[in-house]
Amino acid sequence: MIHTGAQETIPKSRIKRENTLGSEPQVLVFCCEYCARSAAVLAGVRRMQYSPGVRIIPVPCTGKIEMEHILEAFDKGVDGVLVVGCLEGGCHHVDGNLRAGKRVERIRELLDEIGLAGERLRMVCLADSMARDFVRNIEDITQVVRRLGANPLRELVREESAGTL
Amino acid sequence: MIVASPKSITELKSIIGGHKKVLFAGCGTCVTVCLAGGEREIGILSYAVRMARKIDRMPVEISQVTIERQCENEFLKDLAEPASRVEAIVSFGCGAGVQAIAERFPDKPVYAGLNTQFLGVLEEQAVWAEKCLGCGDCMLAQFGGICPVTRCAKRLLNGPCGGSLETRCEVDPDRPCAWQLIYQRLKNIGQLERLENVIPPKDWSTAWYGGARKIVRKEHQV
Numbered sequence: 154m155i156h157t158g159a160q161e162t163i164p165k166s167r168i169k170r171e172n173t174l175g176s177e178p179q180v181l182v183f184c185c186e187y188c189a190r191s192a193a194v195l196a197g198v199r200r201m202q203y204s205p206g207v208r209i210i211p212v213p214c215t216g217k218i219e220m221e222h223i224l225e226a227f228d229k230g231v232d233g234v235l236v237v238g239c240l241e242g243g244c245h246h247v248d249g250n251l252r253a254g255k256r257v258e259r260i261r262e263l264l265d266e267i268g269l270a271g272e273r274l275r276m277v278c279l280a281d282s283m284a285r286d287f288v289r290n291i292e293d294i295t296q297v298v299r300r301l302g303a304n305p306l307r308e309l310v311r312e313e314s315a316g317t318l
Numbered sequence: 319m320i321v322a323s324p325k326s327i328t329e330l331k332s333i334i335g336g337h338k339k340v341l342f343a344g345c346g347t348c349v350t351v352c353l354a355g356g357e358r359e360i361g362i363l364s365y366a367v368r369m370a371r372k373i374d375r376m377p378v379e380i381s382q383v384t385i386e387r388q389c390e391n392e393f394l395k396d397l398a399e400p401a402s403r404v405e406a407i408v409s410f411g412c413g414a415g416v417q418a419i420a421e422r423f424p425d426k427p428v429y430a431g432l433n434t435q436f437l438g439v440l441e442e443q444a445v446w447a448e449k450c451l452g453c454g455d456c457m458l459a460q461f462g463g464i465c466p467v468t469r470c471a472k473r474l475l476n477g478p479c480g481g482s483l484e485t486r487c488e489v490d491p492d493r494p495c496a497w498q499l500i501y502q503r504l505k506n507i508g509q510l511e512r513l514e515n516v517i518p519p520k521d522w523s524t525a526w527y528g529g530a531r532k533i534v535r536k537e538h539q540v
Contacts (some may be wrong), residue, residue, distance in 0.1 A: 219358075224365035263362075266327045267370040309372050 177206035178298040179307075180233040181226050182291060183218055186211045187245045189237035191281035201288045204295045206232075214238075215276070216249020220256050227269060230307030233298035235290060236276040243280065250278055270301050319439075320348040320412045321446045322355060322432040327366045333429045334367065334378060334408065341404040342431065343397055343419060344384030345411035352446055355410030355432050357384040363410075363431070388415025394422045401426060454524030454531060460512060462503035467520070469496035475517040 184190045190211045196203075212218055215238035223234050236257055238250035254276050261271030275297075277290045325333070334340055342360045350356030364380040371378040383400045386393045388411035397419065401407055406427040409416040412434040420428040436448035451468045457475075458465055467473050471489035478497035481488035485498045504510050522528075 220362050221365060224362065224369070228365055228369050263327065263366050267366055268373050269369065305373055306369060309375070309377075313372070313377060 176303070177204060178232040178295050178303070179206045179230070180204065180208070180235060180291065180295055180298060181231050182207055182209045182235045182237060183215065183222075184209055184211050185215045185238045185244075185250070186213060188239040188243070188279060188281045189287060192237075192279060192284045192287040195282070195284035196288050199284060201284060203288050203291045207291055207295070214244065214246045214249035215253035216244070216246055218253055218256070220260055223257075223260050223274065224263070227264065227273070227304060228306060228310075230304050230310050232301075232304045232307070233273045233294050234275075235294045236274075237287065237290070238276065238278050240278045240280050243278075254278075269304065269306070272297050273301060273304070319351055319437070320414075320434060321352045321436050321438045321448070322349050322412055322434045324354050324359065324363060324410070324432055325430075327363070327370055330363065330367050330408070330431060331370050331374075333431075334371075334406065336376070337378065337405040337427075339379045339404040339406075340381075341397075341400050341407045342380055342382045343388065343407055343409045343411070344382065345388040345409075345415050346384055346386045347389075349411060349415075349432060350384075351440075353444065357382075360384065360410050360431075388412075389418050391418065391422065394418060397422070451525070453520070453522070455521060457517070457520075460515065460517065461500045462507060462509060462512070464496060464500045464503055466496045466500065469493075469499070473520075475520060477513070 182189075182193075184193055190209075193209055215236055218236065223236075226234055236253055238244065238253055241250070244250040257274060257276040261274050263271075264274060265271040273294075275290075275294050277286075279286050279290075342364050344350070344355050344357050344360040346356060350359075353359060360382050364382055368378060368380055381400055381404065383397060385396045388394065388409060397407070401423055404426075406429065407419060407423065408429045408431040409419050410431040411419070412432065413430065416428060416430045437450040437452055438446045438448045441447045448468060450465060453467055457467065466475060470478075471487055471493075472479050474497065478495060479488070482495035482498060483491060485495055487493040487495050501510075501513070504512055524531075
């Protein structure tokens with residue numbers, strides 16, 4: 154095991170796997186723990202396949218995701234971000250998913266302005282039983298990101314840390 | 319309160335120009351309440367500008383500080399230390415805040431990160447409406463507390479123009495006719511006779527048309 158901080162511990166096997174991702178698009182999926190998280194678990198139980206570059210981050214509610222969280226992901230080189238919240242009317246925190254939707258729209262505008270393509274960010278709403286839709290949406294955004302190419306910031310982050318930028 | 323809106327990322331990028339170390343200075347008063355230049359907003363904008371500059375292969379180091387009020391010299395001392403480490407400051411305060419920082423740091427370039435818009439109120443979550451022009455000679459008592467100088471597109475002081483559509487302004491149907499509101503308000507409070515007073519032409523010398531204004535309250539001076 155490798156220790157990266159006071160609380161976080163990453164198994165060596167996972168690090169090895171991340172190093173061998175190669176050109177596979179790196180997609181971050183913010184999952185509401187009431188719906189999308191369960192859909193992800195269901196997809197796993199059913200042995201449904203999706204891109205190995207996908208990383209899932211459970212959140213208490215999509216309304217809890219700050220705009221900085223998503224921008225930071227792109228700043229650090231992630232190729233695409235998918236936000237998955239509850240169906241309209243189904244949010245356990247009343248309107249967290251609707252608020253998240255508006256924030257996502259604003260960040261898409263910002264990404265377009267920055268020159269990163271707002272298409273790299275998407276939000277979908279689904280229920281905990283919709284494992285098939287969960288996987289389909291992940292595949293959709295992976296395809297979009299593959300078409301757009303890698304996040305140019307990923308290479309620049311490397312250059313910056315090497316002092317060559 | 320003073321209502322402002324943030325400049326676009328493209329404009330911010332162009333304002334910062336070739337500087338490599340920049341301070342984004344937020345203000346914790348009016349522009350925080352109108353969600354334009356508070357701690358949270360400058361956090362988002364600094365991410366966006368940093369990413370945009372990196373893509374242009376011109377990385378910029380952005381530090382952030384939000385002080386209580388940029389328009390008061392007393393609070394500006396908190397900017398001194400972070401300002402000493404940067405090449406330029408982008409103020410996310412209103413126009414007064416930007417100028418106060420520029421005066422406090424005469425040898426440092428200071429730029430505006432917001433477009434200061436108007437004096438207004440929060441009508442509903444994230445919606446602000448202009449209510450006051452700051453004309454320096456308030457006439458609200460005459461009009462039941464509704465300002466035709468600000469809210470009538472033609473600034474009429476003696477009744478409506480006649481072009482209003484139902485109760486809406488003919489210049490912008492999304493806006494209510496100020497004179498309709500004044501009539502309704504005076505009727506509700508039993509002061510319709512005020513409409514019989516003929517208001518003379520307004521003295522605009524008290525507004526900014528007479529140049530930048532200054533107020534001195536001697537009883538509070540030390």
